[in-house]
Amino acid sequence: MARPCAGAHPLSPETCRVCWWCLDRSSKGRAYRQLWSEPEPPGSGRVAASIVGAVVSHASSGLAKASDEEKARRLALCLACPEVVVDGMGEPRSCRACGCRLRIKASWASQTCPRGAW
Numbered sequence: 001m002a003r004p005c006a007g008a009h010p011l012s013p014e015t016c017r018v019c020w021w022c023l024d025r026s027s028k029g030r031a032y033r034q035l036w037s038e039p040e041p042p043g044s045g046r047v048a049a050s051i052v053g054a055v056v057s058h059a060s061s062g063l064a065k066a067s068d069e070e071k072a073r074r075l076a077l078c079l080a081c082p083e084v085v086v087d088g089m090g091e092p093r094s095c096r097a098c099g100c101r102l103r104i105k106a107s108w109a110s111q112t113c114p115r116g117a118w
């Protein structure tokens with residue numbers, strides 16, 4: 001069965017107790033993810049590797065920033081993506097595919113979406 005709130009709103013662990021289990025690292029969280037066919041959140045090693053990769057490519061780009069328009073375009077695509085985790089205001093917080101913080105990732109010109117959306 002799908003997560004009961006899937007389709008009703010993006011993954012929102014700060015405002016929804018159902019969504020909260022989708023990111024919980026305990027065995028209970030894992031059991032709920034299996035029940036709802038939700039992906040496992042990226043492990044801390046994978047998140048660390050993503051962050052290091054992002055920082056290295058950002059540094060080699062000369063710390064180039066994306067324009068405000070490009071950042072807004074990227075975040076709008078994230079909001080429509082099943083991998084997005086939103087904050088309590090419904091704004092993109094992080095990406096389940098790479099584990100990166102989206103407001104930072106979207107503002108660095110060198111970055112790309114791990115699913116090819118931008």
Ligand code: SF4
Binds near residue numbers: 081083094114117
């Ligand atoms: S970076 Fe890509 S995969 Fe991650 S939430 Fe945004 S659109 Fe989805």
Ligand SMILES: [Zn+2]
Binds near residue numbers: 006011012017
């Ligand atoms: Zn929910």
